[in-house]
Amino acid sequence: xxxxxxxxxxxRFLTPAHRALWEAVDDFxxxxxxxxxxxxxxxxxxxxRKIARLLAxxxxxxxxxxxTFGGMNAGHVAKTILxxxxxxxxxxxxxxxQASLIPVAALLHYGTKDQHHTLLxxxxxxxxxxSIAVTEPDQGGHIGGMTTAAEWDGRxxxxxxxxxxxGNSHLADTHVVIARTAxxxxxxxxxxxxxLVKSGQRGVILAPHGRKLGLRGFSFGQISFDxxxxxxxxxxxxxxxxxxxxxxxxxxxxxxxLTALCLGLHETAVSLTAQYVSKxxxxxxxxxxxxxxxxxxxxxxARLLMAKILAYHAVDMLDRGLSCDDxxxxxxxxxxxxxxxxxxxxxxxxAANGLDENHPIQRVWRDMQTTYAPAxxxxxxxxxxxxxxxxxxxxxxxxxxxxxxxxxxxxxxIPDEAVSV
Ligand SMILES: Cc1cc2nc3c(=O)[nH]c(=O)nc-3n(C[C@H](O)[C@H](O)[C@H](O)COP(=O)(O)OP(=O)(O)OC[C@H]3O[C@@H](n4cnc5c(N)ncnc54)[C@H](O)[C@@H]3O)c2cc1C
Numbered sequence: 001x002x003x004x005x006x007x008x009x010x011x012r013f014l015t016p017a018h019r020a021l022w023e024a025v026d027d028f029x030x031x032x033x034x035x036x037x038x039x040x041x042x043x044x045x046x047x048x049r050k051i052a053r054l055l056a057x058x059x060x061x062x063x064x065x066x067x068t069f070g071g072m073n074a075g076h077v078a079k080t081i082l083x084x085x086x087x088x089x090x091x092x093x094x095x096x097x098q099a100s101l102i103p104v105a106a107l108l109h110y111g112t113k114d115q116h117h118t119l120l121x122x123x124x125x126x127x128x129x130x131s132i133a134v135t136e137p138d139q140g141g142h143i144g145g146m147t148t149a150a151e152w153d154g155r156x157x158x159x160x161x162x163x164x165x166x167g168n169s170h171l172a173d174t175h176v177v178i179a180r181t182a183x184x185x186x187x188x189x190x191x192x193x194x195x196l197v198k199s200g201q202r203g204v205i206l207a208p209h210g211r212k213l214g215l216r217g218f219s220f221g222q223i224s225f226d227x228x229x230x231x232x233x234x235x236x237x238x239x240x241x242x243x244x245x246x247x248x249x250x251x252x253x254x255x256x257x258l259t260a261l262c263l264g265l266h267e268t269a270v271s272l273t274a275q276y277v278s279k280x281x282x283x284x285x286x287x288x289x290x291x292x293x294x295x296x297x298x299x300x301x302a303r304l305l306m307a308k309i310l311a312y313h314a315v316d317m318l319d320r321g322l323s324c325d326d327x328x329x330x331x332x333x334x335x336x337x338x339x340x341x342x343x344x345x346x347x348x349x350x351a352a353n354g355l356d357e358n359h360p361i362q363r364v365w366r367d368m369q370t371t372y373a374p375a376x377x378x379x380x381x382x383x384x385x386x387x388x389x390x391x392x393x394x395x396x397x398x399x400x401x402x403x404x405x406x407x408x409x410x411x412x413x414i415p416d417e418a419v420s421v
Pocket of ligand 1 (some may be wrong): 131132133136140164165215370371373377
């Protein structure tokens, strides 16, 4: 019997097709991505375009796209496997894939038939890469404060404003841009609209790619929109539904994506540290022989196990159409916290050697820092969990969870054979 490569702790979440996908991603990441990692690390000023082309050959940008449009129709657990296993080797490669899958979710769930027919096949074969532009330089995560506006001039919507930290800013062909379309005194939930904007359109201005702390090779930069004309055919969803589009895609897809990205980095931090202390000489043996080192390593291992179970449990619930907003939030916020603690332990145990710019543990630690802010910072996530808890306790103002609201519109559960790798 062959040795299973998937962890037994995830057994209940994985079908045979998931396991095959897991192995395929591991092989791909080792053979195609690993050789590029050092190059990306040494060129923080550059966006790596080759990674997207490599991922495209596997059609993984279409993981959530229905088979009728050439996609894999493979669901949320499969999406997590892709991002998690890529992040094990390269945070940047995983970030590139996950950032494109958030706007694809918006397109899938809010797009018209025409938009689906035009864009989904192109997403599946990666001839079109997407981004979602919500965050603004001054407003950050406060979506209600956004100032990017679209005004109707009688023939088209005219969009003006600036978006910041847009994942795949420098690679995307089509941006989903959220802009204000109602007066300032309109409630945020009705004041925004989503638009499909091509990156080559007149008035779309990309700021030069800036060096970031982590995810070298990936781009998350600034895009300005200077009186960009958008046809009514390129409104995504209804006028006034932009808040819904942004929240839905961030909450149900973004959180899980960032959880998976962080999980891959977490796992690498643990294995690099275990290898390091097992080889580093101390007294008559190795560092790993010291009980104090084993104590830390044991704690790291326990945290990783928790993060893994949380991550897969949440997306499994999503695939099964269950109410799981809290699980997705907890997996994202705790996944990051647990990984960040492990990252610190890993840096401590590598001590001075870990500070070498080219040491892989430093790359992993830097990449981990980038998973705190996107798809909801820790404060925002914990506040949401507290609100949900208090609403439940007091029985007042119970909001329908996003996972329930959209369960009916979600992709059908994955038929095992539909997951092609
Ligand atoms: C790798 C990466 C990829 C990203 N990809 C995208 C993308 O594809 N599209 C996109 O639109 N954006 C993207 N972002 C931006 C991301 O969504 C924002 O970073 C996030 O919304 C927070 O905004 P901010 O970083 O400006 O922090 P701010 O919102 O300014 O927050 C600053 C601090 O204040 C806290 N805070 C803010 N408001 C509250 C509150 N009400 N209560 C308590 N504490 C609060 C925050 O938790 C944080 O600690 C990305 C960011 C990163 C790092």
